Amino acid sequence: MKRLWHWFLIAALAYGNVAFARDTATPGIGATKGVSSSSEAGTAGYRSAAANAIAQKVARRFRSNVDCHAEFAADNTGRTDATKALNRCFATGGNVRLKAGIYKISSYLLVPANTFVTGDGPGETIVRLSANVALYAAWGAQDQYQIMLINGDNAGVFNLQIDAAGFRGCGIGVWYSSNNFIGGNAIRNCGSSAQGILQSGSSYQYVYNNHIFNTMHGMEIWQVTHGQYADNVIETAAEGGFFEADSEDLLVYGNMISDCGDVGLDAEGGVDVILIGNTVRNAKFGELSYFANGTGSGRIPRNIVFVNNVAYRSPAYRAGAAQTSAPTSTEAGGIMLASSTDGQTGIVFSNNTVHATGRTALWANDQGAGVKTGIEISHNEFTSDDRLFTFQRASGALLSENHFHGRPGSEAYEGEWKNPDGGAFLNNTFNYDVTKSKGYALRYYTDAPIKTNPTIAGNACHNCGAFAFEHDPYKSGVAAIVHDNAFSDTWQENGGVHATANGYPQYRGQRLLISFSGVSAASLDLSTLTALGGPLTHARMTLQVSSTGAPGNAYEMTRQAGAAIISRNGSGAGSGAGASTARYASFSGEIIRIKGITSQTVTGYLTLDLTSSR
Known part of the structure; x- marks a missing residue:
């Protein structure tokens, strides 16, 4: 030209x-x-x-x-x-x-x-x-x-x-x-x-x-x-607010987009596209969205970055000149990953803020078996009173250093990390305003075969109660590699962690806080503690015992790092503390038993510092 x-x-x-x-x-x-x-x-x-x-x-x-x-x-x-x-x-x-x-x-x-x-x-x-x-x-x-x-x-x-x-x-x-x-x-x-x-x-x-x-x-x-x-x-767009398809060297910044019958701010393939500092509200199928290359050119997308955008997602948007209220989709998110082109690289959502009300903050569709997505979701702030995230298959996807804030209502929903073939969930933080009542904050599971072990590491879960993490590779049997997480910040039965029988995570470098109690006596069968991942898990453990009127008695049951948690010959018996010699703790076989004074509630607080796995 x-x-x-x-x-x-x-x-x-x-x-x-x-x-x-x-x-x-x-x-x-x-x-x-x-x-x-x-x-x-x-x-x-x-x-x-x-x-x-x-x-x-x-x-x-x-x-x-x-x-x-x-x-x-x-x-x-x-x-x-x-x-x-x-x-x-x-x-x-x-x-x-x-x-x-x-x-x-x-x-x-x-x-x-x-x-x-x-x-x-x-x-x-x-x-x-x-x-x-x-x-x-x-x-x-x-x-x-x-x-x-x-x-x-x-x-x-x-x-x-x-x-x-x-x-x-x-x-x-x-x-x-x-x-x-x-x-x-x-x-x-x-x-x-x-x-x-x-x-x-x-x-x-x-x-x-x-x-x-x-x-x-x-x-x-x-x-x-x-x-x-x-x-x-x-x-008020009948379909998308802003979308680019298979474009190159675009800068999209400072725009305000609202009330769209499809998606809000959308990239469909492209090369070197930056979408920065935009504000998007109430789109039917997602406010900040990414699709596979939409033009059929065959070009592999790379370096598409959503950064410092703000998204507001709610149950309704305004449609048409009359601004008629219409529902947004329940199967979409403030950040919405709809599809990927195999081999794409540098598809990044970073430092965005998503406010969701009555809807999911982060949603990823199944990106396809074997599709190398190049997706990275990092340093974002996700807030919702509903589901915080559902992330389906995206081969090699990285979710790192995001903050998930659960407002009242979100404690009933599960964070789904499904079929993450070779993916990584690293250094993310969960904070719930109300202690979770069901549905794990992070649930790893598969309903289709995957080939490469995902990694779950460095994550922290605050106010998650007994529902911090579940590990359930029920279809593929490919376990996640799990280490250095802080799944629970309070004492919980099973440490806030659950793993199913057909596949255990490989725990190391993290601490589980486990409690058990009873009247006059209490016991914990380690073989039923699914968080341990079976009899081959190794740990350093400390037991603290308290009873009504006499809290704080401590029984050190520390084992050398690498020593099996299961003992066949009995160890760890203690004479107790305080005036009563009737109170004691013992560790025999796979059972920890504590005994207290008649009619008093006794509680054991077991700290498991998991250091290695074989």
């Missing part, structure tokens, strides 16, 4: 002005975030300082300066059709002005190469559809009923309000062009007929400070290279 001049300078100016608008009190980003989507009045006062500044810089590059109303008699009263007059005006190229008013159109408008169309701002310059738009045949399937078609390099649209008025057609389209700018526009009332902004096969695209309300997709970006999408507001 030929270029009129080198455009990197203008790209830099675009970035600089967007940043400037964010940091000052001038209308722009602040105004965007305050826009109400429920009425025309909400957008009428919207202005974009960044879009105006870029439009002025662009205008100085052209000698021509055309006023479509004054020079081409384009009616700006909304009484007569202005389609033909506007297309004749745009065809002159250069800097084209649409002064304030209402321009009624009945078909698409073509913005040719080297043309910048600039209005006086949303609410002032309004392009309003009065009939269904036909497809632009030259674009073929790429045309999806857009109203403003940017049809060449070095072209853009600024500071207009584009209103479909309920007819079929909407927004702005770009097709196989370069160096295009779309800024400061309000696009609305398209329903499910068309995308707010659609770009396909293009490069060096700059889209900023637009407000999009009630469209099919807010923005749909197909195989675009080198693009910036900044500080846009997308509300």
Whole structure:
């Protein structure tokens, strides 16, 4: 594609002005975030300082300066059709002005190469559809009923309000062009007929400070290279809010997206895509989402990073112009991993914050047997009063150093880590406001064969009670390698850990706090303690005994590291402490017994420091 001049300078100016608008009190980003989507009045006062500044810089590059109303008699009263007059005006190229008013159109408008169309701002310059738009045949399937078609390099649209008025057609389209700018526009009332902004096969695209309300997709970006999408507001999309597919070198930042009938902020494949500092609320199938390559190009995705985004997930979203309440899916999450391309690398969600109410915070579908996902979920904050996470098969996936905060209600739900072939669950922290009552905070299990042992290490579970961790490889029999966790911070029967009979974890380097009690006497059969993983587990153990009125008696039953916990010849008997010699503890075979004074409750607190396994 030929270029009129080198455009990197203008790209830099675009970035600089967007940043400037964010940091000052001038209308722009602040105004965007305050826009109400429920009425025309909400957008009428919207202005974009960044879009105006870029439009002025662009205008100085052209000698021509055309006023479509004054020079081409384009009616700006909304009484007569202005389609033909506007297309004749745009065809002159250069800097084209649409002064304030209402321009009624009945078909698409073509913005040719080297043309910048600039209005006086949303609410002032309004392009309003009065009939269904036909497809632009030259674009073929790429045309999806857009109203403003940017049809060449070095072209853009600024500071207009584009209103479909309920007819079929909407927004702005770009097709196989370069160096295009779309800024400061309000696009609305398209329903499910068309995308707010659609770009396909293009490069060096700059889209900023637009407000999009009630469209099919807010923005749909197909195989675009080198693009910036900044500080846009997308509300009430019938399908996705923002999604890119198989694009390269994109920066998507500072956008606000809400109330989508599909996903909110979505990446479908791509290379070197960064989605940073966006806020997404209430999407039916997930707020921050990733899919496999969606275009069929065969390119393997790599380096797609969601970072420092905030997602709010709730049971309902607002749909359509009437903002009708509709339910969000119960099988989706604030972070949603829908599918993967085998061999992809660097698919990262890092330092994001997810607030879920009545819904799951993190959800991963089954990514497929043998699919190398390259997924990393790290340093995120997940909060929910429902399920915190469900993570199904994702070969080699890493979940590390996340914080899972369970608000009241979440204690009844299970954290599911299912079929994690070769995956790792490392250094994560659970905190529950209410002690868990059922459903393990972390449950590892398989219902399909896996080949490589997953690793569970360095995790801590606070206020998990007896439901910290369950290990259950019931299908594949491939055990997890489990070490250096702090599963329970209080004394619990079985130490808050349960393992099924067909496959035990290989414990080491962690401490389990186990309690048992009875009246006058209490015993613990170590062979029934499934957390130990069977008779080959080795440990260092200490028993503390307390009874009513005489707490704190200690019986050191420490064994050398590596010595079997099972003793066949008896050991560990003690004479007790205090005035009574009737109180004692013994360790014989696999049974620990403690005896106290008649009618007194005696409790044993057994600390198992697991140091090795064979």
